[in-house]
Amino acid sequence: MLLGDGSPTRHLQLLTKQETKIELIGMNENNHFKGEGPKEIHQLKKPLIRRQVWIKNNERKLAWAESWWNIEQVKVNLTNKKEPIWKNLTQDRSELFREIDTIGLVTSNWLEKEFSCKGPFWSRNYRFFRNRKPLTIIREVFNPYIEKWIGNSDIKKFENLYSSSS
Numbered sequence: 001m002l003l004g005d006g007s008p009t010r011h012l013q014l015l016t017k018q019e020t021k022i023e024l025i026g027m028n029e030n031n032h033f034k035g036e037g038p039k040e041i042h043q044l045k046k047p048l049i050r051r052q053v054w055i056k057n058n059e060r061k062l063a064w065a066e067s068w069w070n071i072e073q074v075k076v077n078l079t080n081k082k083e084p085i086w087k088n089l090t091q092d093r094s095e096l097f098r099e100i101d102t103i104g105l106v107t108s109n110w111l112e113k114e115f116s117c118k119g120p121f122w123s124r125n126y127r128f129f130r131n132r133k134p135l136t137i138i139r140e141v142f143n144p145y146i147e148k149w150i151g152n153s154d155i156k157k158f159e160n161l162y163s164s165s166s
Contacts, residue, residue, distance in 0.1 A: 063146075073135060
């Protein structure tokens with residue numbers, strides 16, 4: 001899941017054999033992220049939009065994700081804001097390239113509450129490129145519940161990798 005080149009929404013749907021949807025939490029124009037996001041955000045042309053979603057099935061939150069976009073790119077590439085990014089970006093079958101920037105562990109009180117379990121949680125940050133230019137920056141944090149389908153991650157061995165999150 002962390003190193004995969006495909007869509008985690010699609011992967012979770014295949015793993016769980018249940019329809020996996022996103023719940024849009026919010027899309028806000030904000031150009032003052034104050035260190036909240038991945039360092040690669042500076043590669044996107046301002047003004048920026050920050051989009052946050054839950055990836056879920058049967059009302060269980062399997063992951064939380066946020067993405068940053070140039071406001072004009074949102075208009076072109078996210079025509080259906082309530083659908084996963086991969087559905088929007090693959091509609092026209094144009095070439096995309098994904099580069100994973102970081103994999104780590106996140107501790108977060110609010111995610112513990114939303115996932116109904118104690119952290120830390122596996123996370124990753126990556127970028128999508130189109131025509132050699134960054135299109136979007138994405139951060140995903142996964143609920144340990146998905147180990148039911150992918151097996152034990154043995155996260156305790158990696159706790160020295162963690163970073164705190166808000």
